[in-house]
Amino acid sequence: MRQDYGGTLGVCTIVAKMLSMPLGPFQFCFWAFLIAMISLAGNPAVARQSNVQVVYAAPRNPAHEPLYRTLREKRVLERVRSRIDGLRLPRVLTMTVAGCDGEVDASYETSNATVTICYEYLAYIQELGRSIPPAGVAEGLTPANYIVGPFLEVVLHELAHAIFDLKKVPILGREEDAADQVAAYTLLRLGKDEVRRVIASIAVMYASEVKEAPTELKDFANEHSLPAQRFYNLLCMAYGSDRQTFGDFVEKGYLPAERAELCEEEYRQVKFAFERLVAPHLKGAKAPNR
Numbered sequence: 001m002r003q004d005y006g007g008t009l010g011v012c013t014i015v016a017k018m019l020s021m022p023l024g025p026f027q028f029c030f031w032a033f034l035i036a037m038i039s040l041a042g043n044p045a046v047a048r049q050s051n052v053q054v055v056y057a058a059p060r061n062p063a064h065e066p067l068y069r070t071l072r073e074k075r076v077l078e079r080v081r082s083r084i085d086g087l088r089l090p091r092v093l094t095m096t097v098a099g100c101d102g103e104v105d106a107s108y109e110t111s112n113a114t115v116t117i118c119y120e121y122l123a124y125i126q127e128l129g130r131s132i133p134p135a136g137v138a139e140g141l142t143p144a145n146y147i148v149g150p151f152l153e154v155v156l157h158e159l160a161h162a163i164f165d166l167k168k169v170p171i172l173g174r175e176e177d178a179a180d181q182v183a184a185y186t187l188l189r190l191g192k193d194e195v196r197r198v199i200a201s202i203a204v205m206y207a208s209e210v211k212e213a214p215t216e217l218k219d220f221a222n223e224h225s226l227p228a229q230r231f232y233n234l235l236c237m238a239y240g241s242d243r244q245t246f247g248d249f250v251e252k253g254y255l256p257a258e259r260a261e262l263c264e265e266e267y268r269q270v271k272f273a274f275e276r277l278v279a280p281h282l283k284g285a286k287a288p289n290r
């Protein structure tokens, strides 16, 4: 079974547009910042036996060559692995970046326990960073630091699917929402210096996807929540976790007051479920910063 990320775009015209754009030095700026961010939580583990393997698949699309080279040279997947290497897993988990034949997505495949982040998805979030809306600029987002949040979010979302599967974690509600909640809860434990910007960049991504909102009834049958719902769910989790840091989300009108009333309780529910059902499986993995 394959759990995907629910990139609302699928195979779409945006991909064709962005693949024709040169990435140039811009992308190095992106990845340098991303690596610095991942490294904030610690340096890659010293090489040893691991139950997580990383694979950089050679891209079929020549436009993805620069991404492939940069990710491999900068050892981005190894750095992610260093954060989860203490997980006690019943089988080897593979994390890979690979071409997905034009599909802007990421997925977890249960049959071979593999998390795949598509080059197309990485190119897509790089491209979003080129045009940050004013609200994002006001949050301190730049083309260089924008990519960090969406990248960490998609990786954590897919790893959540992997942990649900490999550790047989019971799930109430929709698995896709649960994976979003695990990713958000984990990110909200980043240090105060990073957490606001990371949450803002993911919110900006969802907001941009709202423009691709479904228009047909069958689109609402998707197993993922709609981008607008994922936007508000994320903001609600953030607000519920820390009103001091995220209180202005309501004042600025990003999060409706009617929803905000429930957010502390929503966050508490996720925290309770995470601590009870997921955290026991994370023993050995390095603790978040906060």
Ligand SMILES: [Zn+2]
Pocket (backbone or CB within 6 Å): 003, 004, 005, 006, 157, 158, 161, 176, 179
């Ligand atoms: Zn998913």
